[in-house]
Structure formats: structure tokens, C-alpha cells
Amino acid sequence: MLEEKRLFILDMDGTVYLGDRLFPQTLPFLRHIKETGGAYIFFTNNASRSRKTYEGRLASMGIPATPDEIMTSGDVTIQFLKTYRDSSKVLLLGTPDLEQSFRQAGIALVQDDPDIVLVSFDTGVTYEKLDRACHYVRNGAEFLSTHPDVNCPVDRGYMVDSGSLCALVTASTGKVPRYFGKPHMETLQMIMERTGCQKEEMVVIGDRLETDIALGALNGVTSVLVLTGVTSRADVETSAIKPDIIVDHIGELFSTGA
Structure with a gap:
């Protein structure tokens, strides 16, 4: 299912790190995406920090990301205000x-x-x-x-x-x-405009059903739930929002980490 995907939309906290702890699978996973010709973008609903601040936070963990590879719900809201x-x-x-x-x-x-x-x-x-x-x-x-x-x-x-x-x-x-932010359509529209990717070329990966997974489920984008954050398999069973794929951590998607 993931072989045809060009863009991986990654949540941050609970997906690639937790608090100040970087998951050991994160860097091998990101390297694999780039080595196989794909791209990734970090998207967080947490608008308390700017893209520049997030860039520094990711860099402090050794995560390679340019400002163009980072987006927040604040960015989506700013674009809406500037446009409308x-x-x-x-x-x-x-x-x-x-x-x-x-x-x-x-x-x-x-x-x-x-x-x-x-x-x-x-x-x-x-x-x-x-x-x-x-x-x-x-x-x-x-x-x-x-x-x-x-x-x-x-x-x-x-x-x-x-x-x-x-x-x-x-x-x-x-x-x-x-x-605004996840799971609303304005978020997906901004990602499409910035990257040039279509929905069928994307996959959204995150740890929250009501935001990360719902962004995919409500807008026709493949979704992956990781169990390294706030959601358990039991939560999925009782939720109307269903991911396409469930993994214990992102390393399982491409066998890039134990």
C-alpha cells in the first residue's frame, strides 16, 4: 500500500519523538524515505511554536528538516486569513x-x-x-x-x-x-499546494485518531496509526475513526528499526 506514496505527512510528538525522547526508529525511517525518492513533511496541530522554533527543536534531536518540511495549524490559519x-x-x-x-x-x-x-x-x-x-x-x-x-x-x-x-x-x-489544523480540509489543501502532491500520493502518520487519522479518513488519504503515543488498539476498536494501517512504531512500516 505504501510503495506508491510520494509524501509522508508526519505528526511529531507521539510519532517521531515523545517529549524530549527521540524514538530509535525515527532516523532510519526518514533516511529510507529520502533514499527511495520520497519526501516527508512534519505537521503538528500545536501552534504554540513557529516553524523556525520547531526546526530548531527537530535539529536538536538530530532530525533533518528544512522550514519547507514543517507546517503547523497556525500556518494553515494564517493562509486562510491572508486569502479570505x-x-x-x-x-x-x-x-x-x-x-x-x-x-x-x-x-x-x-x-x-x-x-x-x-x-x-x-x-x-x-x-x-x-x-x-x-x-x-x-x-x-x-x-x-x-x-x-x-x-x-x-x-x-x-x-x-x-x-x-x-x-x-x-x-x-x-x-x-x-x-483549522488536522483533520480539516484546509490543512490538506495547503499541503497539496506546497508539495504538488495529490491525495492518492500521500500517507498521513500519527498517534491520534481524532486528528491525524481523521485527516486521512475524512479526506481520502491513506492513514497509519502508530501506538507510540496516546492511542491504543482498544481505542481503535471503540472508535468510528479507523486507520488503514496500525503499527507499534514507524520502523515497522519499512522494517527500519526494531
């Missing part, structure tokens, strides 16, 4: 790294009277910021979010993520956001 909401003023709940990415893209970030309230992974969130976001959503601002993940996995377990903050805004306002 270019003159809009945006109230952003996000990290300083994400704010910098938006400003560099020429997006107008404001604190008052926004056209759009955009909620992301914000490790500096305060009651004042949430109340401000709710006020403007309640009064007609468009409600968007970079990604739907409710928790972000960390060494100690989980951190509150974008989807949980959105749930609070929804509870207060009755408004539901438009999400």
Missing part, C-alpha cells in the same frame, strides 16, 4: 511565538474591536483575556481557532490546549468556532 480575511483585525489568544508569526505575515492583531477572535494554544491565558474574547464573540466577532485539540501531551501527562479554551468561550457565548 486579509483586511480583518484579529484578537489572538496565543503564545508570543504564534503572535510573532501572525505579525510577520502582516495580520493586524488588536486588543479592542476585532473583526475576528482567534483562539489557540495560549500558555499565558488569563481571565481578562478570556473575558475579552467572550465579549467580542458574543457581540458578533467571527470565532476561529487554529486547532481543536482539547489537551496537549507532555511528560507529566497533559496541558490544557486550544479546544478546551474554545469550549469555555462556547459555554459563555453559545458560539462554536471554525477550526
